[in-house]
Amino acid sequence: MTIQLYGFWRSNAAFRVRVALALKKLPFEEIEIDILSGHQFDAAYAEVNAERVVPTLVHDGHRVFQSLAIMEYLDDIHPEPRLMPVDAREKAYARSLALVAVADAHPLIVPRVRKHLGQALGADASAIEAWCRHWTTEGLATYERLLMRRPPAPFALGETPGIADICIAGQIVLAEFNKIDLSAFPAVAALGTRCFDLPEFAQAHPSQQAGYSNAH
Numbered sequence: 001m002t003i004q005l006y007g008f009w010r011s012n013a014a015f016r017v018r019v020a021l022a023l024k025k026l027p028f029e030e031i032e033i034d035i036l037s038g039h040q041f042d043a044a045y046a047e048v049n050a051e052r053v054v055p056t057l058v059h060d061g062h063r064v065f066q067s068l069a070i071m072e073y074l075d076d077i078h079p080e081p082r083l084m085p086v087d088a089r090e091k092a093y094a095r096s097l098a099l100v101a102v103a104d105a106h107p108l109i110v111p112r113v114r115k116h117l118g119q120a121l122g123a124d125a126s127a128i129e130a131w132c133r134h135w136t137t138e139g140l141a142t143y144e145r146l147l148m149r150r151p152p153a154p155f156a157l158g159e160t161p162g163i164a165d166i167c168i169a170g171q172i173v174l175a176e177f178n179k180i181d182l183s184a185f186p187a188v189a190a191l192g193t194r195c196f197d198l199p200e201f202a203q204a205h206p207s208q209q210a211g212y213s214n215a216h
């Protein structure tokens with residue numbers, strides 16, 4: 001089996017997929033698409049991913065995009081360790097937790113949204129920064145309320161890390177980039193510590209990727 005991942009060090013969605021691949025111990029080659037320089041719009045990559053975003057996973061020549069779909073695909077082709085529970089209610093809860101970041105919090109702060117705020121609405125750099133901090137904080141607050149209702153034991157769905165933990169860890173990475181103090185979100189912070197103590201999470205962190213810069 002050969003796996004390639006079109007990603008980028010700064011991409012939160014690519015981070016999710018890197019963790020999933022690492023938890024499943026699946027080797028892969030990462031191909032960098034610099035989304036901060038606009039290379040997602042290059043003709044060659046636009047052909048790979050019609051949405052013009054990263055990540056895209058290529059498995060034996062078959063392309064899959066959208067990080068949640070990719071993680072579920074990996075669970076289907078390589079079931080152990082499972083990232084998604086089998087039980088219907090647990091699976092729905094895991095997917096719900098994942099979607100708080102994937103569908104609700106993260107899409108509001110991606111490069112194309114930040115760019116549009118500046119170009120269409122005249123927002124300056126500090127207004128865009130405040131926007132990103134606001135929506136990232138909202139995501140963290142939602143996760144905190146959810147984890148208070150059902151405390152991790154020790155991970156969000158139980159004994160082993162899965163898609164929910166991956167997405168919550170990604171939200172913590174966004175908090176770091178947006179300089180948000182996690183002390184107001186102790187349950188999220190504790191789960192994050194548990195995740196990033198694992199090499200699979202730690203090595204997928206943007207700071208461990210080629211090209212990392214803390215200037216962004």
Ligand SMILES: N[C@@H](CCC(=O)N[C@@H](CS)C(=O)NCC(=O)O)C(=O)O
Nearest residue numbers: 011012013053054066067110111112
């Ligand atoms: N919901 C998608 C998010 C895809 C996405 O927006 N990726 C960002 C990087 S994390 C991107 O490529 N942005 C390019 C842009 O906004 O122009 C997923 O989870 O895969």
